[in-house]
Amino acid sequence: MDFCTAIEILAVAVAVIQILRLIFTDCDLQLQWAEKFGQSTGVLARKVVWITGASSGIGEYLAYELAKAGCRLILTARREEELQRVKKQCLSFGSLLDEDILVLPLDLLQFDRHRPAVEEVIARYKQIDVLVNNAGRSQRAAWEKTDLQVDREMLEINVLSVLSLTKQVLPRMLDRGQGHIVNMSSVAGKVGAPLSGSYTGAKHAIQGWFNALRMEMYSRNISVTNLCPGPVFSNLLKGSFTEKTGEVLDVEMKEGEKRMSTERCARLCAVAIANRLDEVWISQHPILLGVYLSQYMPTIGTWLLKRVGVKVVSRFREGK
Numbered sequence: 021m022d023f024c025t026a027i028e029i030l031a032v033a034v035a036v037i038q039i040l041r042l043i044f045t046d047c048d049l050q051l052q053w054a055e056k057f058g059q060s061t062g063v064l065a066r067k068v069v070w071i072t073g074a075s076s077g078i079g080e081y082l083a084y085e086l087a088k089a090g091c092r093l094i095l096t097a098r099r100e101e102e103l104q105r106v107k108k109q110c111l112s113f114g115s116l117l118d119e120d121i122l123v124l125p126l127d128l129l130q131f132d133r134h135r136p137a138v139e140e141v142i143a144r145y146k147q148i149d150v151l152v153n154n155a156g157r158s159q160r161a162a163w164e165k166t167d168l169q170v171d172r173e174m175l176e177i178n179v180l181s182v183l184s185l186t187k188q189v190l191p192r193m194l195d196r197g198q199g200h201i202v203n204m205s206s207v208a209g210k211v212g213a214p215l216s217g218s219y220t221g222a223k224h225a226i227q228g229w230f231n232a233l234r235m236e237m238y239s240r241n242i243s244v245t246n247l248c249p250g251p252v253f254s255n256l257l258k259g260s261f262t263e264k265t266g267e268v269l270d271v272e273m274k275e276g277e278k279r280m281s282t283e284r285c286a287r288l289c290a291v292a293i294a295n296r297l298d299e300v301w302i303s304q305h306p307i308l309l310g311v312y313l314s315q316y317m318p319t320i321g322t323w324l325l326k327r328v329g330v331k332v333v334s335r336f337r338e339g340k
């Protein structure tokens with residue numbers, strides 16, 4: 021067998037392995053690799069991690085995952101009772117003491133409270149190792165019917181509040197010469213998600229802001245991670261925006277919908293944080309495949325998604 025044939029066989033073998041890995045995964049291949057062979061979440065032990073939106077859904081389960089890893093935690097959201105419930109559950113895993121978890125209720129739309137909140141955290145822990153910007157609201161709406169005011173409010177909660185809190189925390193990280201900003205985006209931050217126009221716009225915006233930040237921070241030892249989950253069980257639809265100003269969707273996610281469990285999503289998020297990955301995609305197929313397609317073969321991806329996107333999303337939402 022000559023050298024060229026050997027190379028060809030090797031190339032085909034690698035391609036087959038990659039395709040097999042892709043078929044049997046619920047996240048992108050780099051994250052899949054990190055989960056099996058990368059740093060365990062144990063490397064995060066004793067790190068000070070601030071999670072916004074920790075009272076419910078992905079943020080809540082990420083708190084559990086990180087409590088098990090031994091992180092010191094700051095839990096933020098508006099509902100204090102819910103945060104206390106999450107704290108109690110975190111303590112039940114046994115690796116943390118009461119003083120290792122700070123419940124810090126905060127409405128992220130009150131921008132003037134961001135600085136005092138950061139000061140409170142620094143007074144308690146002297147440092148912030150990881151900030152997880154997770155709090156956010158989703159949307160279900162037809163683009164042409166959406167009030168401009170809804171777009172505005174979407175940008176306030178899903179973009180500007182994130183930028184504001186990050187700007188308050190970043191100087192503290194730069195002072196210490198280390199830190200990690202983690203932002204909860206969505207596959208809607210990668211691909212246009214039909215019938216969620218303002219949400220897609222907000223997630224794309226934050227994605228751009230943080231991609232720029234990552235470049236500026238590389239030489240200064242600050243990592244930036246964008247987490248992009250697809251559909252995950254949570255209470256997200258209860259607080260979702262619609263087309264109309266002031267209206268909330270108030271829908272429960274139903275068992276049997278093709279969504280990832282909250283635990284699994286949180287577990288993969290924790291692996292991404294432990295391994296300081298730049299960007300991860302967390303979803304089952306066919307959505308994961310759609311993201312791969314639109315990223316690596318954008319012409320074909322757009323051609324296809326344009327034709328089937330609305331239908332697929334509508335059917336998904338009807339629980340079929």
Ligand SMILES: NC(=O)c1ccc[n+]([C@@H]2O[C@H](COP(=O)([O-])OP(=O)(O)OC[C@H]3O[C@@H](n4cnc5c(N)ncnc54)[C@H](OP(=O)(O)O)[C@@H]3O)[C@@H](O)[C@H]2O)c1
Pocket residue numbers: 072073074075076077078079096097098099100102126127128129154155156157158177204205206207248249250251252253254255256257259
């Ligand atoms: N579930 C999915 O399918 C999915 C997919 C991709 C991305 N995501 C993203 O994941 C993140 C978490 O969502 P989730 O699915 O876990 O939904 P969730 O269960 O509704 O959690 C949202 C969290 O955000 C908090 N929050 C909302 N408004 C806030 C405000 N003004 N100030 C402070 N906290 C606020 C909520 O707490 P309070 O109500 O107590 O304030 C809650 O803890 C969001 O950024 C979402 O876009 C979710």
Ligand SMILES: *[C@@H]1O[C@H](CO)[C@@H](O)[C@H](O)[C@H]1NC(C)=O
Pocket residue numbers: 196197198199241
């Ligand atoms: C960079 O950050 C890592 C972890 O966040 C830390 O261990 C390391 O000491 C930092 N390096 C420098 C040069 O400050």
Ligand SMILES: CC(=O)N[C@H]1CO[C@H](CO)[C@@H](O)[C@@H]1O
Pocket residue numbers: 072153154155156157177178179182202203204205206209222223224225226227230246247
């Ligand atoms: C891309 C991205 O990371 N965006 C999200 C950052 O975190 C906030 C939650 O505080 C989300 O709502 C953003 O959309």
